[in-house]
Amino acid sequence: MKAVIQHEFGDANVLTYSDIDIPTIAEHEVLIKAVYTSVNYADIKKRIGNKGKGKFPLMLGLDVAGVVQEVAPGSPFSVGDRVIAFPKNGSYAEYVVANEKLVYKIPDNLPFEEVAAMPTVSILSYMLLYEIGHVKTTDTIVIHSAAGGVGSMLTQLAKLMGVHKIIGTVGNLDKAPYVKSLGADMVCTYKTFTEQVLIETANVGANVIFDSVAGDVTQRSLECLAFYGTLVQFGNSSGNAGTIKTSDVHSSCRNVKGFSLGTTRELDPERLLPAAEKVIDLFATNKISLPIAKVFDLEDAVLAHQLIESRKYVGKVLIKIGDY
Known part of the structure; x- marks a missing residue:
């Protein structure tokens, strides 16, 4: 072959x-x-x-x-x-x-x-939104790399769920119209998102941030994450590890969660089935694409x-x- x-x-x-x-x-x-x-x-x-x-x-x-x-x-x-x-x-x-x-x-x-x-990005996105991030409809969320495969799917799923405010980040604002067409309420760059998220939330910060970039994006995400908020870290496309200090989380009651679809495929493959069945149905009924x-x-x-x-x-x- x-x-x-x-x-x-x-x-x-x-x-x-x-x-x-x-x-x-x-x-x-x-x-x-x-x-x-x-x-x-x-x-x-x-x-x-x-x-x-x-x-x-x-x-x-x-x-x-x-x-x-x-x-x-x-x-x-x-x-x-x-x-x-x-x-x-x-x-x-x-x-x-x-x-x-x-x-x-x-x-x-x-x-x-x-x-x-669909397989990798959709199953991963569904699990990130519902199982790891535990996103609520009243939340403000940030999706990094919103024009990529996972970002595109996370944005659509969040919109379908009825999330209050969806903020996407991109490397170049040329991609902003695409991200907004998927359901994002606002699109900003990696350089400006911290300040813009704080402005949009009256300095409260986002409830959940989905980070697949890592590096300094991780640190700047914590700067605009609300008290009791959750940072979901599931990749490092920047090629650099993000740094998290204990002082970033304990007094603010923030959570940092990590997730890997690869690890889950290897160690707990049965866990993927419910998410797979759900996203297959969403695709088949034209609710997402x-x-x-x-x-x-x-x-x-x-x-x-x-x-x-x-x-x-x-x-x-x-x-x-x-x-x-």
Whole structure:
């Protein structure tokens, strides 16, 4: 089968379009014929890697949309089922293997291209909003990187929920119209959000802030987080760790919560099922959607990565792998 793999860490050019063997399944696994995969910022970080700590050849990719081709005895799935899944060894390939606990059936009325944008960002966003952030309709919330995949979905879900005030941040205000079209009440830059959040809330601050950027954005988020507010930290796209002092939280009664979808997939995969079922239904009933920035062929994965790194896009970037 065709796949995109890498044999070293580095820039996008380390990705190689290659022929490899079709993987085999074990107990409680399914083989999926891939139709689409999405490109996530986590793919970029993994591709760049940490010299001396790689296990090669390496295949990237967090999620897949496709059709079940083979099942293990007693499987809850059948050959021909249309599914989304989190494969165990990457998704940049024509065939992938996934644990049954991380495979979810999708209805026939959902086009593969639409649903392919969903798995990672939508399930993560739903869990962040409802399980981790415990957002209430009366809250003012801040969503960093609001034009990205997770930010786009968080904004839509918050709007659908009826959250009082949704403030999005972006690197460039050219993306502000897009973020507002998703439901944000206000959009500002990473440089100005602290002051603008305090102005918008009469110096009270935001109740919940969703931070996937880290670095100094984390510290400035705490400066505009309300007493008893919650900072939800779930990434570090800036490449720098944020710093939190005990004095930032104890006297103000602020909370800092961390969450990783990758860790949860590994340690508690059953926890994802309720969120997956909910967002699949929301997509199927056209209550939420994710704009597709661009679709690349599998052999052009290098170009997909370069677009992600440029940050000159909004919505989701997809890789088309096959037809069905």
